[in-house]
Amino acid sequence: MKLAGFLLLLAGWGIVLCAVALLSSAVQRNGFVLAGLGVEVLGLVLTMRSHLAPGERG
């Protein structure tokens, strides 16, 4: 789950980069930039969840 979370973070960033570089229409570009950010938020949630349940040490 941790790896999937980090991969989603990277994928979201990739979407943002591609949107900026490839889309010329402002509406489409802004929409995909926000969508990429949304994917990153999903990745962050997944990463956070994968680090839950630390338990007691020692």
Next chain:
Amino acid sequence: MTPLAVPALSDAGTVLCIVCILLVPCSGAGLALINTGLGRSRSAAHSMLASLCVVAVAGLVYFACGFAWQGYLGRPAHLVSISGKAWGWIAAEPLFFRGLKLDGSPASLAAWLQMLSVGLAALIPLGSGADRWRLPAACASTALLAGFTYPLFAHWVWGGGWLAQLGIHYRLGRGFVDAGGSASIQSVGGLTALSIAWILGPRLGKYSREGIPTAIPGHNAVLVLLGCVLALVGWLGLNSAGAILFAGIAPTAAVLIGVNTVLSASVAALAALMITRMRFGKPDASLVANGWVSGLVASSAACPWVTPAAALFVGLVAGVVVTFSIELFEVHLKVDDPGGAISVHAVAGIWGVLALGFFAYFPQPVSGQWVAQVVGAATLLGFVLPLTYGLNWLLDRFLPQRAPVEGERLGMDVHELGATAYPEFVIHTEDFLPR
């Protein structure tokens, strides 16, 4: 002037810049005191020594290779061509400041400022790793931060890299801008703090087997509040010098920058005070201190381009968000962050970056600035966080970062230094016997 032009500094401007840079170490001293005060008394000397060591390591590594990869506006960089547009990815300076004349030029001032700023960024993870982060590991982690993560992102923002070029290539406002380092310094440090907190895990006794957090209060509120005052002095210099050197702001704008910085910190602290007063019945000194610093952090990005009213709003939101964010991380996400570094630096820093997109006004009106700021924030979350986590995870394989259980029980002072910060803290019963 265009956003990517090297600022032309008069003699007076250069002197002002030098004075501002001389103030920057105060921010580091402030953070060191805050981190130490919010930690346990049995790790206080270790915390202060670690602060000194990471600042030293950061400065040395930045001198050796950091500036070579960060560079400065108008200086050599490696470019990648995408759709016929050249994107700057990393600087191509010689190592060890060779090729840089230390003569008061904007590039030399920027290099000096960055040697200090990278130390400030390196201090931030010490807050989240307090009471359990081994000193050698902290130094090695700092070397990775100062030698790679920080310079790479700072090149993109301040060295004429692709984030700064978004305005020229894609008409996204003036490109990603961050005058005082909400993103380049604070968020990078804050996200590294999150990585460290994840890798180290919570302190011994912080969570019960059922996952319920135990309050481990800081040991010295006086140190924490003194640190806040020192941080303000340092931030005034940091925001002013950064705005002049990296955003091409006229030195006379230092007045506006100073007013905005003070307003943002003040309202953030008062917001945290009111919230803790309403929720807990009495103000919480540590959360108020965190609110104060979050206001400073959030003010950095936009300080030369917003009105004082907007700076008040930016600080207000930072102060409110940070108090809830600290609770979210501690109670619900089980992230043990004794210094509140993640919320104060990463969360407030990203808020500062986004706020610039909505509240900044420029001499020549531009559109799409908010998109450029969102792209910058997305880069922090989508690139910097995985990078800094990956580097520290790899480091942990070779050099375990967490102190052993026994060391944590004894305290980092005794375990790693062999002596405590407060040797006379021990109550000697014979002192109270009748004579």
